[in-house]
Amino acid sequence: MPPSNKGLAPILDVRGMTKHFPAGILFNKKQVHAVENATFTVQYSQVVALVGESGSGKTTTIRMIARLIPVTQGEIFFEGANIFKTEPRGASMDYRSKVQLIFQDPFASLNAVQTIEHHLARPLIIHKKAFGRQEIHERVCDLLDTVELKPASEIANRYPHQLSGGQRQRVSIARALAVDPKLILADEPISMLDVSIRMGVLNLIDKLKEERGISYVYITHDLASARYIGDQIMVMYAGHMVEGGDGEAIMREAAHPYTQLLLSAVPNPQAGLHTDKGIRVRGEVPSLIDPPPGCPFGARCPSVINICHQIMPAKKELTPNHWVRCHLYSS
Amino acid sequence: MDDVSFAIQPGEVVGLAGESGSGKSTIAHAILRILHPPALITGGQVLFKGRDVMEMNDAELGQFRWSKISIVFQSAMNALNPVMKIRDQLTDVMVHHGLSKADANTRALNLFKLVGIDPQRLDTYPHQLSGGMRQRAVIAIALALDPPILIMDEPTTALDVVVQKDILQQISVLREKLGFSILFITHDLSLLVEISTRIAIMYAGEIVERAPARELFETPLHPYTLGLMNSFPSISGLKHKLTGIPGSPPDLIDVPTGCRFHPRCPKVMAICSKTVPGIKFISSDHSVSCHLFN
Amino acid sequence: MNPNAKASPCDPVTGETQSITHGKPVSTQIDFLRRTITQPKAIIGLVILGVFILMALFAPLIAPNNPNKYVGLAHEPPTINHWLGTTGQGQDVFTQLVWGSRISLLIGFSVGILSTILGLAIGMISGYIPGVVDGVLNMFTNVFLLIPGLPLLITLASFLPQGMLTVMLVLTFTGWAWPARVFRSQVLCLREKDFVSASVVSGERTPRIVFSEILPNMLSLVMSSLFGAVIYTIGADAGLAFLGFENVNIVSWGTMLYWASNSSALLQEAWWTFVPPGLCIALVSFATTMLIYAMDEVTNPRLRSEKDITRVLKKYRTGSKRATPVVKEPATR
Numbered sequence: 001m002p003p004s005n006k007g008l009a010p011i012l013d014v015r016g017m018t019k020h021f022p023a024g025i026l027f028n029k030k031q032v033h034a035v036e037n038a039t040f041t042v043q044y045s046q047v048v049a050l051v052g053e054s055g056s057g058k059t060t061t062i063r064m065i066a067r068l069i070p071v072t073q074g075e076i077f078f079e080g081a082n083i084f085k086t087e088p089r090g091a092s093m094d095y096r097s098k099v100q101l102i103f104q105d106p107f108a109s110l111n112a113v114q115t116i117e118h119h120l121a122r123p124l125i126i127h128k129k130a131f132g133r134q135e136i137h138e139r140v141c142d143l144l145d146t147v148e149l150k151p152a153s154e155i156a157n158r159y160p161h162q163l164s165g166g167q168r169q170r171v172s173i174a175r176a177l178a179v180d181p182k183l184i185l186a187d188e189p190i191s192m193l194d195v196s197i198r199m200g201v202l203n204l205i206d207k208l209k210e211e212r213g214i215s216y217v218y219i220t221h222d223l224a225s226a227r228y229i230g231d232q233i234m235v236m237y238a239g240h241m242v243e244g245g246d247g248e249a250i251m252r253e254a255a256h257p258y259t260q261l262l263l264s265a266v267p268n269p270q271a272g273l274h275t276d277k278g279i280r281v282r283g284e285v286p287s288l289i290d291p292p293p294g295c296p297f298g299a300r301c302p303s304v305i306n307i308c309h310q311i312m313p314a315k316k317e318l319t320p321n322h323w324v325r326c327h328l329y330s331s
Numbered sequence: 332m333d334d335v336s337f338a339i340q341p342g343e344v345v346g347l348a349g350e351s352g353s354g355k356s357t358i359a360h361a362i363l364r365i366l367h368p369p370a371l372i373t374g375g376q377v378l379f380k381g382r383d384v385m386e387m388n389d390a391e392l393g394q395f396r397w398s399k400i401s402i403v404f405q406s407a408m409n410a411l412n413p414v415m416k417i418r419d420q421l422t423d424v425m426v427h428h429g430l431s432k433a434d435a436n437t438r439a440l441n442l443f444k445l446v447g448i449d450p451q452r453l454d455t456y457p458h459q460l461s462g463g464m465r466q467r468a469v470i471a472i473a474l475a476l477d478p479p480i481l482i483m484d485e486p487t488t489a490l491d492v493v494v495q496k497d498i499l500q501q502i503s504v505l506r507e508k509l510g511f512s513i514l515f516i517t518h519d520l521s522l523l524v525e526i527s528t529r530i531a532i533m534y535a536g537e538i539v540e541r542a543p544a545r546e547l548f549e550t551p552l553h554p555y556t557l558g559l560m561n562s563f564p565s566i567s568g569l570k571h572k573l574t575g576i577p578g579s580p581p582d583l584i585d586v587p588t589g590c591r592f593h594p595r596c597p598k599v600m601a602i603c604s605k606t607v608p609g610i611k612f613i614s615s616d617h618s619v620s621c622h623l624f625n
Numbered sequence: 626m627n628p629n630a631k632a633s634p635c636d637p638v639t640g641e642t643q644s645i646t647h648g649k650p651v652s653t654q655i656d657f658l659r660r661t662i663t664q665p666k667a668i669i670g671l672v673i674l675g676v677f678i679l680m681a682l683f684a685p686l687i688a689p690n691n692p693n694k695y696v697g698l699a700h701e702p703p704t705i706n707h708w709l710g711t712t713g714q715g716q717d718v719f720t721q722l723v724w725g726s727r728i729s730l731l732i733g734f735s736v737g738i739l740s741t742i743l744g745l746a747i748g749m750i751s752g753y754i755p756g757v758v759d760g761v762l763n764m765f766t767n768v769f770l771l772i773p774g775l776p777l778l779i780t781l782a783s784f785l786p787q788g789m790l791t792v793m794l795v796l797t798f799t800g801w802a803w804p805a806r807v808f809r810s811q812v813l814c815l816r817e818k819d820f821v822s823a824s825v826v827s828g829e830r831t832p833r834i835v836f837s838e839i840l841p842n843m844l845s846l847v848m849s850s851l852f853g854a855v856i857y858t859i860g861a862d863a864g865l866a867f868l869g870f871e872n873v874n875i876v877s878w879g880t881m882l883y884w885a886s887n888s889s890a891l892l893q894e895a896w897w898t899f900v901p902p903g904l905c906i907a908l909v910s911f912a913t914t915m916l917i918y919a920m921d922e923v924t925n926p927r928l929r930s931e932k933d934i935t936r937v938l939k940k941y942r943t944g945s946k947r948a949t950p951v952v953k954e955p956a957t958r
Contacts (some may be wrong), residue, residue, distance in 0.1 A: 053491035054462075066826055096828035109819040113653050113841040123827040159653060164579040165351075175823065194350040195518050195562050199575030221491060228564035228573070251566060265496035266566050269524035269548050284461050284494070364948040372951045385951045392948050 009080060010041035011183055011215050012065070017074030019060050023289055032288050034060045036239040038074070039315075042183065042232075045213040047206075049230030049247065051223055051262070055285050057239040058219045062185045065217065066101045067091040079182070097127045100176035104188040106168035110160040116171055117156040120144070123178040143174040147204060166197035173204065185217045190225065202229050223266055227251050232321075235259050238286055238296035240312070245322030255324040257301045295327070303328055332357050332536045334375075339480060339512050346527030346544065347516045348559070352580040354536040355516045359484045362514075363396055379480075397424055401473040405485040407465035410472075411457040417468050418453040424475050442471040445508070447501055463494035467501065474509070482514045487522075499526060521563050524548045529616070532556050535581050535591040542617040552619045554596045590622065598623060654844050660923045661916075670915030677909055681726040688720040692876045700888070700895040710897040712881070713888025721876050722901050728877035732789065732862050733909070736796045737855035741847065743797060744804030744854075745840075751805070752812025753835050763809065769802035778861065782870035792871055796858050804850040811846055815839050845924050852913045863906050878902035 017038040024030035035057040042048045052058045063069050065076060067083075067090065076083050078099065087095060103109035110119060120140045124130045130139045137156070144152035147170040160168055169189055176184050186205065190198040206229055208214050220226050226233050227247055234244035235256065243256040254260045283300035295301070298308040305327060313325045332354040339345050349355040360366045362377050364384065377384040379399055387395060404410040412420055421442065422435035430438065443450045446467040457465055466486060473481055483502075487495040503526070506513070517523060523530050527544040532555065540553040551557050558576035578595040581587055587594050593603035600622060608622045661667050680687060690696070693716060701711040709718035751762035777799055785791040815821065816839070824834050840847075865871050866879025873880050885899035922928045 053493060068822055068825060093828050096826065099826075101823070101826045103819040103823065105819055109823050111820040111824075111838050111842070113844075114838070115652075122824070122829060126828045161653065166579055172823070175827065179827070194580060195520070196350060196558055196576035197579060199562050199564075199573045200577065203572070203574070223492075224564040224566050227566055228570070248570075261493060263566060265493045267519065267521040267525050268566060269521045284463060361949065364951070366949040370949055372949055387948075389947050 008043055010077075011044050011079055012042040012217070013077035014041070014061075014065065015039050015075045015077070017061065017064060017076065018072045019057075019064060019069070020072045030289050033239050033291055034288060035064070038236075038241055040232075040234050040241065040244060042215050042217060044182075044215055045209060046231045047209060047216040047218055047229055048232045048234060049218045049220060049226035050234050050236060051220055051226045052236035053221050053285060055238065055288065056236040058236050059187055061236075062101070062187055062217060062219055066099060066185055067095065068101075093127065097179040098182045100179060100181040100184050102169075102172050102176055102184060102186045102189050105192055106165045106172065107160065109172050110168055112160055114159075115156065116140075116144075116158055116160070116163070119171060119175055120156070120178055123175060127179045129178065129180070139178075143178055144171075146177060146208075147171070147174045148200075149174070164197075165193050166201060169193060169201055170204065173201075173208075177208070181214060183215045183217070185219075187219050188221070189218075191220065191222070198225070205229060223251075223262055235262070238291070239288060240296055240325070242297070242326065243324045245319070249319065249322045253322075255318055255322070255329060256297075256326050257303055257328075258297050261300075295325075332361070335533070335536075335538055336375075337531050337538065337541065339514060341479065342506075342510055342512055343528040344506075344513045344515055344526055346523035346530040347514060347533060348518065348520050348523050348530060349516075349533035350518050350580050352535060352583055353533040354583075355533050356484055357536075358533075359402060359482045359514065359516055362482065363400060363402060364392060394428070397473075397478065398428055398476040399478055400480045400482060401476070401478045402482040402484060403466075403469050403473045403486045406489055407462070407469045408457065410469050411465060413457055416454050416456060417460075421453070421468075421472055421475060424472065428476055438475070439471075442474060443468075445474070445505065446471045462490055463497060466490060466494075466498055470498075470502070470505075474505070474511075477509065478511060480512045480514065482516070484516045485518070486515075488517065488519070495522075502526075520559050532559070535586055536583060537591060537620065539592065539621070540617075540619045546614075546617055550617075552613065552617075552624065553592075553621050554598050554623075555592050558595075558597075590620075654841065657845060657923060661920050664919035664922055666915045666922070667919030670912040670919065673908055673912035673915075677726055677730060677905070677912075680723055681730050684723045684727055688717075688723040690717065690720050692716060692721040692724040693874075694720075700890075700893050700898070702895075703897055709901050710895070712884060712898050713890065713893070713895070714884065718881075718897055718901060721881055722878070722905065725877045725881055725902065726905065728789070728875060729859060729862065729879065729906070730909070732792060732796070732877075733855050733859040736793050736800065736858040736862075737851055739793070739797045740800035740854045740858070741804055741851045743801040744850065745808055745847065747801070748805035748808030749812050749835055749840070752809040753816055753831065753839070766802050766805045766809070769799070770806060774799050774861070775864070778865055779868065779870055782865055787870075787872040789872075789875065792862060792865065795865075796861055800854055800857055800861070804854060807846065807850060808843065811843055812839060815842055845920055849917050849920055852917050856910045856913050859906055859909055863902075878906055 017035060019035040021032040021034055022029065023032045038057070038061050040048065050058045050061065060069070064071050071084075078095065083091075083095065091099075110116075117137070117140050120143055121136050124136055124139055130136045140156050141152035144150075144155055149155050149167060149170050155163070155167070160171075163171065172189075189205070190201050193201065202225060205216060205218070209216060218226070218229060230247045232245065233247045233250045235242050235250070235258065237258045243250060243254070243259050250259065251263070254263055286296055286299055292309070293311065294307075294309040295312055298304050301308065307327050313327045313330055315323050315325055316329045317323045318329065335354070335358055337345065347355045347358070357366065361372055362384065364372070366372070372385065375385070379395070384392070384395065411417070418436070418439055421439040422432070425435040425438060426432060439453060440450050443453060448464055448467050448471070452460065452464070457468070460468065470486075487498055490498065499522075502513070505511075515523065515527060520530075524544050524547070529541070529543050530547045531538050531541045532547075532553065533539070534555050540547070540551070540556050547556065548560075551560055555576070561573050562575040564573060576595050581591060581594070587604070589602070589604045589606050590596070590608050593599050596603065602622050606622075608620045608625055610618050610620050611624045612618045613624065662671070695715045696717045697707060697711045697715055699711060699713050699715045701707060703710045707717050707719065709722065712718055712721065747762055747766065751759045751766065778795055781795045781798065782791065785795065812835075821834060821838060824838050829838070862871075862877070863879035863882060866873070866877060867882045867886065869883055871877075871880065873883050879902075881902040882899055885895070885902075888895070888898070890896070890898045
């Protein structure tokens, strides 16, 4: 039974996180509402999958949690502490040693002119996990062994362009592990990898969760991999979180019309050839610039009602571990 | 790419599945002879209704391309000229093949209606369209001369899944209306099973298995095909652990001896590293290249 | 060493360079340097520069006399005794040329290096630290870019005491802004890359990120800026000297031109007094430009594929430029 989010103290508690980017010039100032009121929790040793298409705000959300960009509004509680109060001027070394980030593009996330050893040694040195060349080299090889890159010594001397995409992504994971993190934020880690090696990387992520109790926020646009690895699934659309809860529950009984649309769009060979049944897709993701009030999915929703264009629906709990923001479910 | 052979019948969708380095994109470009130097084609024929594309000179190729076979590329932003209006890019190829300007414009209007874009958008630039619309525009350009065969090289890979479904539905509708065949190239095997008539699996420049779509899905034979199937988590049914395939696709400068898949194969035998397995027909339209079946 | 390392294979579909995953690991920078140096254009440039540098180094051996010595009649054309004739003051042109190369090259390279370093410092800080710091430094850079170069040079040179140090100072002062702008743009671009964000998330401090992660990625840009600065300096130095704003008693290629102009060499048809120094300046600039072209060819895959096209067409004698050639020959592996 996957762990639910009730009762236990979470490792990460995000409340009302909002990000607006300025856009437009001079007297025509506008705001891009990239993320609006994101709220969710991550338990210890749990994988929360954040699912959404491009422009849904999932990458921005994760970058705010990693403290790469400032939030416009909202609070982040990490291990119980409100980090904007305890470290208002930027992430402390402590935070950086506990919260790590893995990027989508395996080539861009490694510095082409530095060896793998350099990439893994830097976090060790910065966070004082190892001293002296010998010890550092040993730790680097240990890390490479953990991510199943062999022979460790030889790989450590290579440059990124001499590794395949899957190997580079494993190096990124190793770099994140170097600081002994408690939470890893993974931004679509497998979407740019070859199909046959994706599972290997996902299984590695799962193994590390089981063995070391690391929690993950796993971002993806692919519901299938979200289901495979996620204990909890959160669905984002146009910057808003529209549905969330236990992964299997959402897969079986998706409540929000957008989630249902997503599910119907995934190619599913088991469902039979030429499935023309399923929701007819209409329209496109709306612009995030100064959006009109109401639910952002209103323009495309097959079940839209008047109130949808007026106010954003509130969170409604369908079961203890399944909530949705949709007027269809508000009494 | 080595000794790749397949046939496309009128009105069918042939799916070509493979990962990076499999040669699937290379073959699409080779059929139209648009590979960049220093690429060379060193053997084989591409017979379109009996005529060999490899024997054509520049002038014949100019007539042949686009009117008989056209191609939709992966990234619409790469395929479209950013400083030309869509209308001009559409009418360009038609005028080049002899249509008058007026006829070309009428046809452009109809094509846009056909692919589901508001014809008012004809006079916009590519960057003003969304990703899905750009890809539709590219499909419209590919259909400009009503070719009997369309090559689609990963047309939806760069798109979100909902837009992907949308485009595929559109392609389906177009196929019913116009009756063209498609060579659909992608790495997404689950997608191919949904839309193809027949599927060929490529690995490291060779075709390793070939079968009708449903049969391939129900009875995959080649260990690589099995491995690929084992790499797609599903959204329904029982959740079980998937392993993918260990290792990575080989460097084509230095291919493994014998069967090119043998370093990664879970069922490898001694003979696999020594001799190349020939093509064996299991049934009239299901063939596989593997020593397990020789 | 992998024989393919010389020319990276290009992906026939996209035309992009593929990486080679076997062979002894080689740093991208060393690989880049090696490939640049082996380009034909680079070899030409290096040979020419080499000749001049050797000439400057071994000046006492090549032209043992004092370049300021009066050795003959004014404006004598080239003879056996005076290979390039004499100046309007009766000095040996060849001796002056050889000794003058020392000053010209020294100023050229040292100012080139100095202005590149200054441009790097300001450009990188400006590019990496957004907000006020960037705003101020960028404004500063723009001011220096907008001020017309020659008038500024002349103004500064006329107020400061004459001497080589002044020249170096003045040229650096006017030459740093362009590289600074270029480096700033590059840093702005690199700053957004994932590996920089990864360093930030690892806890790396800003100075370390700038020098250890970003700067090594700018090698080709720094080198081409350096060469560009050298070319600019040699020309500007000659210009300043020609206009008389340097100490004209020091022998350099520029001052040779000054004296030639002063002695009405054109009217006198004494071409040997101004053609040699002018030619030397042009040759050094040309050689340095060759090095820049060589680097361009290594870094820009499109230039490389143009050469590939012609090579393939020649080899197989196919006239077709618009289709992949079909060659029925046994595949060689």
